[in-house]
């Protein structure tokens with residue numbers, strides 16, 4: 049009986065070949081107010097028979113933790129909160145109805161399959177087709193590039209955008225969807241790419257044209273395809289490991305690998321993989337990055353959610369490298385991000401403001417290639433919708449995020465020129 053309980057949802061879905069349902073799954077927002085309550089939440093997270101999906105991790109006292117709980121565990125989890133006097137709210141009553149709403153909103157967007165805009169979340173195929181279309185629309189500016197490949201044989205497609213020669217030492221890298229379920233991340237990177245190509249705003253134009261750009265909207269293509277075909281809440285790659293699937297591709301890079309904030313359990317959502325670069329996605333993309341890393345002025349990777357701007361590194365709270373420059377620039381960036389819609393972000397070292405997490409693409413790049421400016425964004429929101437951010441928020445999220453990038457580059461250019 050116990051063994052049956054341990055079979056993860058993903059595997060059952062794979063066996064049945066249908067969509068994982070989250071009927072009556074509830075997301076609670078719990079706020080630890082002292083160390084004991086924080087420890088209680090951490091042990092709930094690590095309960096091996098429960099395998100609860102923590103949408104955000106227990107970080108520190110005072111910072112809310114979002115936990116998705118299946119119907120049969122709700123009573124136990126609520127009892128646990130009450131026994132330890134942990135304050136909590138229901139954030140999402142029924143996760144499946146949110147997923148259904150998102151699906152409906154995607155279907156109702158009235159876009160024909162060849163059309164691409166930011167009124168919906170697009171599939172991998174739609175995104176890749178759009179990238180290819182850009183190379184035809186802007187043949188002198190946009191080049192299709194192949195950043196690597198996936199376990200299931202997909203390509204990690206990207207584009208290089210260059211408006212004129214001479215910008216090679218001012219290159220910007222933007223990637224997204226290393227974590228499959230963080231859909232707003234891919235919508236934001238494609239929004240920004242489109243703005244750089246089409247905007248008539250003079251500030252956007254001059255920023256676009258004075259840099260070279262690499263965009264890789266979906267760097268975990270198998271995982272992202274799987275969130276559309278089988279399980280909206282999938283995070284990892286799809287490599288089989290025993291009875292479970294996938295490595296967390298943002299715990300798999302070869303810098304401080306498995307040095308905290310990941311696990312050696314293939315069923316866990318933060319499985320670091322059997323060895324550094326065990327995943328073909330991270331290995332092949334890292335090979336590609338080596339070729340451009342020395343030219344990078346700015347590296348950005350989009351995640352969701354929590355509204356944070358994170359600076360290397362994830363293994364230590366020490367302020368290493370040029371933190372004393374990137375931190376004040378980050379503060380300016382989030383101030384400009386807040387201007388349009390009032391969206392508030394916090395800035396800081398990964399280990400300091402979220403939690404120890406090792407093996408990320410950003411840390412690998414910063415440590416090996418000393419890219420002057422490197423930031424990981426945790427985009428909107430702060431847990432109202434979590435990973436299921438409504439499609440109406442795609443455009444505002446893209447706009448405010450682009451504002452922050454313009455500010456970063458204005459500052460960063462001072463150090464490059």
Ligand SMILES: *[C@@H]1O[C@H](CO)[C@@H](O)[C@H](O)[C@H]1NC(C)=O
Nearest residue numbers: 157158159163165166167443
């Ligand atoms: C996307 O296209 C649809 C159909 O043409 C249109 O109704 C909608 O306003 C567009 N949305 C955006 C954000 O451009």
Ligand SMILES: *[C@@H]1O[C@H](CO)[C@@H](O)[C@H](O)[C@H]1NC(C)=O
Nearest residue numbers: 213214215216217218342343
């Ligand atoms: C870019 O940097 C390299 C190495 O410092 C240098 O040789 C090259 O001339 C630079 N290119 C431009 C356009 O400044």
Ligand SMILES: *[C@@H]1O[C@H](CO)[C@@H](O)[C@H](O)[C@H]1NC(C)=O
Nearest residue numbers: 368369370371372373374376
């Ligand atoms: C940052 O720290 C370095 C090394 O400690 C120092 O040389 C530099 O002046 C500092 N820069 C700023 C802007 O504080």
Ligand SMILES: *[C@@H]1O[C@H](CO)[C@@H](O)[C@H](O)[C@H]1NC(C)=O
Nearest residue numbers: 249250251252447450451454
């Ligand atoms: C142009 O874009 C910048 C950056 O997003 C913004 O601050 C500015 O208000 C825009 N200008 C106009 C005329 O819309």
Ligand SMILES: [Zn+2]
Nearest residue numbers: 227230351352
């Ligand atoms: Zn993420």
